Amino acid sequence: MKNKKNFASQLADKFEVGFSKTFPKILEILMSKEEMKMVLALPSTPKEVARRLNESENKVAEKLRDLYMRGIIIIEEKTPEGPNYNITKAGIFMDFILFDPRYDKYGEEFLDLWKDFYKETQLVPVQEENIPSDFRVLPLEETIENTRILPYEQTSQIIKSAEKIAVQLCACRKRERNCDAPLETCISLNQLADYVLKRKMGRELTKEKALKLLKNCEKIGLIHQTANNDHPDVICNCCPCCCAFLRSVIYYRNKAAVVKSRFCPKIDPSKCRDCLKCTRVCYFSAMVKKEGQRVFIGDNCYGCGLCAAACPNNAIEMVEVFPKKHIPPGEGWCPTLVPDW
Template sequence: MSEDIFRQLQKRLDRYSMGFPETKSGIELKILKYLFSEDDAEMFLSLSHELESPESVSSRFSRPPEEVAALLDDMAERGLLFRQKKGGAVRYAAIPFVHGLFEFQVKNIEREFSEMVQQYFEEGFHRAIENGAEYFLRTVPVHESVKTGYNVAAYEDAVEILRGKDKIVVTDCICRKSMKIIDRSCDKPLEACFMFGSMGQYYLDRKMGRKVDVDEAKEILLKCHEAGLVTQPATAQNPGGMCNCCGDCCGVMRALNRHPKPAEIVFSNHYAVVDTGLCTGCETCIDRCQMEAVTLSEGVCEISLDRCIGCGLCVTTCPAGALELVTKPEEEYRTPPENTSEQMMLMAQKRGLV
């Protein structure tokens, strides 16, 4: 019975976001059994990704409404569901493995869970990331990176995204925190990820982050950029969150690095170009690049457009001013979906689920 319900849970999660694929070792079931009891799994399977009240859930769940409400709230407090409190009403929804179950453990993550997750990333989840990265996160520059004179849309500028948000919550990067617990972390900033709107409020409710104003958020963003982190909001014009990722710890970035042509699977509208006449061959850009897109050839840097994801990290630290970030031509330019709902639908379509 227990094995069956956890396999059902795995299959349900595999339909959300980038999925939660099965592995030969079965490590995905160990992760689920670590997080969920059988009662939790049964409750999760009764939910959808649409927000619902406890009364609505109890109508198809063989328990009294007050008992269902208590279990839903308990699961939300353990990061097994999303909870929205709005206008005196409380509603709940099922969540993906990412962004969801994994990230929602940021407050209480332990070594055993971190080790299992890293094993899972290595055995199977990196393939799911490669298949779904395009509509999960996109790469945007901070506005100082883009070539002067280019008209950049607000949703293509990390600072403008922050300025457009009423509620900004900063939280620790779950990827770096997870790697730190198992002694594999880099030295990049830990407090580096932003959550907005109702997702930000959920993080506040569970004390997983702290509220910041736009000015402090911008300071954090620029520190992340200076430290060599790639800014990646969700692939939507109005994203619910924005990460600052490194190639050492971030599951998405690590999966992209395995791909021979990461530029093909990343949603990005920019790429770097080099003025070979100005380049001094100092190799600063090689150290900054998270995608190994920059190499040295005959004393000057050379950029692989198959690997450049348009983050701008190389541009702002080039001492010779030899690098620029430019917008892709109109025929290659892509407009991200408007909101999270459209983002999830496009991801599902790409995976053949709808």
């Protein structure tokens, strides 16, 4: 008979992180053996899971609903036979657990496990160049001419077009604990906001308060990132020392971990005074100091616009370097459905 460790290992394989030594330990904390058996039976409806496991449909439906509310599983679609449940990507699963303050009861050791898991999975493998990252850097709006920027590249337009907005704790800063940047900075939109509020992981924001939050994040040098498609459902405000994507790029040189914005700085030598302020705000080592002068390394640039915003002489202009098709069509970061119950 299989024990809990066997099921946890099997479930780690299902999440496609079977190589991780840490992930099964996390699963053992989060789930009972019986719950793992149900999750292993997915994707499916409660009726089909009950048939496979020879259990009562009502019992299975109630348990799957509970697993959904705990962030273990998502709803992929609604069918006449009930919700079709499934697991999500391991990285999204990590966020859906860490967003939830109810897991704080497990303490620092639980966060340390997630920190170890991140090191195993996010930093070691270099993402294949032909598979774009789930996330993309958003340029600072003030540094781009409105005529050249798309609505889903503008933080203000993303917020203004949203029907529902929520804010929750940053899962990355909660996991890493490397800085004193504010935690409540992760903005969810529309269906994802409904999900966050359904699970009571965050609070609803007005558009005005969301825009104010973004401005405050810009003032302290955080970088905006969003889902790498034309229907963004999240705006993260990221620090280089904790962010899953930025850390991978900056400290481990996994350049494909996040997609660059469509813009890049163009420097006017006649205006540049080599004050080096741009080098002090650049996280990506694109603007660097060499022999007392500013040097731009274009390959390192991710188009965040922090350098242009910091320049006191208006010597830096953000110019379009990638076409509109650089941003693929899509449905947000995690299009999980929200149930009626």
